[in-house]
Amino acid sequence: MGGGPGASSGARPPTKRGGRDLGAAVGVGLSLGAVVLVSLFTYKPAFLVVIALAVVVGLWELSSRLAERKLIRLPLPPLAVGGAATVVLGYLRGADGVWLAMALTVLAALLWRMSGPPEDYLRDVTAAVFAAFYVPFLASFVALMLAADDGVQRVLTFLILTVVSDTGAYAVGYRFGRAKLAPRISPGKTREGLVGAVLFAMAAGAVCAEFLIDDGAWWQGLVLGLGVAVSATLGDLGESMIKRDLGIKDMGRLLPGHGGIMDRLDSLLPTAPVVWLVLLAFVGAG
Incomplete structure (x- = not known):
């Protein structure tokens, strides 16, 4: 009944995608999210x-x-x-x-x-x-x-929209992606994925502006979501350009399944001034 060493244990190696341990990636991602939200x-x-x-x-x-x-x-x-x-x-x-x-x-x-x-x-x-x-x-x-007085809500909006933009780009690009967006910089990115990022971020922006931001309106969230989708995509492409110039896949190895801190900040960093500026223009400094 044996099928070789370890066959009866039912153990399976960690699922991997693109050379990354998805189990570790999910665990690290949840841990980082918990630290950010709790603080x-x-x-x-x-x-x-x-x-x-x-x-x-x-x-x-x-x-x-x-x-x-x-x-x-x-x-x-x-x-x-x-x-x-x-x-x-x-x-x-x-x-x-x-x-x-x-x-x-x-x-x-x-x-x-x-x-x-x-x-x-x-x-x-x-x-x-x-x-x-x-x-x-x-x-x-x-x-x-x-x-700002509603600073927690503003930062939460910034985080939500960036994550939703990245998720929309991945989901739509994975399912419908055909036309490459910037093949020499990031071959995996598609124009269809960018459209997904824009649509997802604008929808989330409308909800966040209406219910999280003091004196915010849903239509302002549409503008905010558009800005986030563009800046997050450019930020991702910018770090991809840096890594290609350096000849590396990740900026670090601190976070199993994710790479380094900079690999998680690539879309967040350039998006922060965009969100701050749009909110400043629409609802003030707070």
Whole structure:
């Protein structure tokens, strides 16, 4: 009755898709979601800490990959400290705090790099300025949203719409995708998937604007959803371009089944300023 070693145990290897362990991916995704939602709904400063930690880890991943693949030496200590400060000052002092922290972060990075050899100084500090704007600056718009009176609802709307946009793109693209959107950058993305992202995000935007945002209206949510679908897609394509240039599949290995923190922030980072700006235009700073 035996069918070889282990045949009677009924054990099956973890289901995989695209080389990833789906069981681990789901578990990690649920855990991350729980941390985000619990901190967001429990205590605003706790969620602020989550943002700051994500920024620091994201900068570390970006710095590691640039050093490994391009020999670019980012001045990580001032970027990490300044990046966390940018998020905190955005919450405490608004846009003025963000710009002040960014200016000091860039200045500190320039000075820190001066302690190393002069070779490739311009290359390294240029990459440092890019990293400062790509990660902490964009993330600071989440802190700006959080600071509003209905900040929890604004951040929740931002998260929901980004996830719904990504889900709509995947679901429609998987079922109906034929025409490639940007085959040289991300072969899996299709124009049909983009349409799905737009439709899903606009529908979710209408619901969120009507029921979550103070003084919001459903038609404003349609505009918001359109903006999120476009920015989330461009953010995903942007990080895909970076990873192709570096010759890597993932920015890190911290999250089993997902890659790194930056692989989860790719669509969130560029979407944050879009959501903040649209809400500012329609309902004010809060």
